[in-house]
Amino acid sequence: MTKDTLFLVVSDFALAIQSASAYPENHPRVQEILVRLHRRVQSEAKRLRGLNIGFFRDHVVVDEFPFVGLNPTLTRLIERMREKGIEKILFSEGITFGELKRFVYFLAAGTGSPSEQIWESIIYGRIEGAESIGVVSLGLAAASRPSEFLAGAEDVLKSVLTSMVAERKRSGVEEGRDIVSSIMKGLRQEGMLIDRLIRMQGHDDYTVTHSLNVCILVVAQASHIGLPENRVREAGLAALLHDIGKELIPPGLLTKRGQLNVDEFDLMKKHPAAGAKLLRKIDCGTELPMIVAFEHHIKYNRTGYPKVHTGEPLHVASYMTQIADVYDAMRTYRSYQSAFTVEQALSIMNGGRGTEFEPRLFDSFVELLS
Ligand SMILES: [Fe+2]
Ligand SMILES: [Fe+2]
Numbered sequence: 001m002t003k004d005t006l007f008l009v010v011s012d013f014a015l016a017i018q019s020a021s022a023y024p025e026n027h028p029r030v031q032e033i034l035v036r037l038h039r040r041v042q043s044e045a046k047r048l049r050g051l052n053i054g055f056f057r058d059h060v061v062v063d064e065f066p067f068v069g070l071n072p073t074l075t076r077l078i079e080r081m082r083e084k085g086i087e088k089i090l091f092s093e094g095i096t097f098g099e100l101k102r103f104v105y106f107l108a109a110g111t112g113s114p115s116e117q118i119w120e121s122i123i124y125g126r127i128e129g130a131e132s133i134g135v136v137s138l139g140l141a142a143a144s145r146p147s148e149f150l151a152g153a154e155d156v157l158k159s160v161l162t163s164m165v166a167e168r169k170r171s172g173v174e175e176g177r178d179i180v181s182s183i184m185k186g187l188r189q190e191g192m193l194i195d196r197l198i199r200m201q202g203h204d205d206y207t208v209t210h211s212l213n214v215c216i217l218v219v220a221q222a223s224h225i226g227l228p229e230n231r232v233r234e235a236g237l238a239a240l241l242h243d244i245g246k247e248l249i250p251p252g253l254l255t256k257r258g259q260l261n262v263d264e265f266d267l268m269k270k271h272p273a274a275g276a277k278l279l280r281k282i283d284c285g286t287e288l289p290m291i292v293a294f295e296h297h298i299k300y301n302r303t304g305y306p307k308v309h310t311g312e313p314l315h316v317a318s319y320m321t322q323i324a325d326v327y328d329a330m331r332t333y334r335s336y337q338s339a340f341t342v343e344q345a346l347s348i349m350n351g352g353r354g355t356e357f358e359p360r361l362f363d364s365f366v367e368l369l370s
Contacts, residue, residue, distance in 0.1 A: 006062040009044055010053060012037040013104075014077035020108035034104060038097045051091040055081045059348060066348035068355060080107065085259045088125045095121035210328055215240040217324035218317065221361065224368045235317040238292035242321050245275025245293060269305045272297050288317055296321045299356045319358040323349070323365050326356075342369060 016037045019030045044063075045051040054061040058078055059068055067074065081087070084107065091100075103122055218239035222232040249271055253264055260268060275293030295318035298304045330345040340348065346366055353362045 002063075003065045005040070006044065006065050007067060009037070009040045009051070010060050010062050010067060010077070011073065012040055013053070014073045016104045017080065017108045018073055018076060020104050025105070034097070034101050037104075038095075038100050041091050041095060041100060042093075045091045045093045045095060049093060053089045053091075055087055059351065061348060064344065064347065066351040068351050079262075082259060082265070083262060085261070086124050087259055090123040092121040092123075210332070211240055211243055213328040213332075214242060214321060214324040217327065217365075218320045220368055221320045221324065221365055222317070225361070225364055234286050234288045235292075235320060237286070238289040238317050239321045239324065241275070241279065241289040242292050242296045242325065243271065243275065244278055244289075245271035245273070248274045248278070269297070273306050288315070291315050292318050292321050296325060298322075299352075300358045301355045304356075316358075316361070319361050320365075323357050323362060326352075327365070 012033060016030070016033045019027075019033055023030050041051060048063055052061075052063055055078055058075075059066045060074065060078060061067075099119065099121055102117075103119065106117060215236050219232055219236040222235045227235070249268060253260070253267060272294050276290045279290040279293055292315065294306070295314045298306070298308055298314060298318070299322070300314075300319065302308065326349060327345055330340045330348065331342070346369065349357065349362070350366075353359050
């Protein structure tokens, strides 16, 4: 099985880096893993005419197959790549044992990089501003992750959020409700509108913001599973406001290009609680926006953030928002050559069905998009 073979490649890659940092150089254990890894990388790079490994959030994507970092070695690999700012690695056909070994030791080194690193059969991309000889820029410096940034929000959405933050409470909420109501009205009046809205999500020059995208996708999901209209509207409003806590994250961080480092990511992790705190002070007519803001990065299996210690299920609107949130991020992600297609995004997300995502709602989402 192709997928199993690719999983072995990435597992051995993770294991080789881990062993290289734990054992002295040329220890037989490391050599043994490196020989096996080289054999696997070489044959897959030949078969696929180049072997691509990508790192996206807590997934490793090998060729087109996603793997969630469920075992500690894989999780550690994803973390290490995040620390190094590496988002993508390409191994070319004909990679030698020597070069692969040198690369593994380079990745295993705690900080910095050995000087005069020149790679012949390896290309890897890292964040802007990193200073390392031998790093080939894949154009990542010019990349941005617009979907995560409210800075790129459409005017109307900006005014909703700004007025809410400025505590001109009611008008902002009414405006948010109007947006959702008009979406609802459109959906009711014109069945095809939903298809058009969904197709609109992925245009390169899309004008819909991340929050509005997520709102639309949540309204669509909630309608699809047959929730009554008032609950659909509530869920839509909550989805629209899910990232409101990002208003409290320094703008420089929100607009930073490339991968966030560990400290920055820690700061970013505070936006759900910050959003809930903000929404607690605002009368939205429902507590749902506060709940969804708090819960939208907590996964179905309780990993993610913030950490919660209760076994209670999350709100259904949080599960739907989380699915829409990840989907939108993948459809607009620019650090790879291009955004993922619908099929790729769903295939990658399918790896998180039942762990990251509530399985029945995920199935319903897939059904909605197909
Ligand atoms: Fe978020
Ligand atoms: Fe989001």
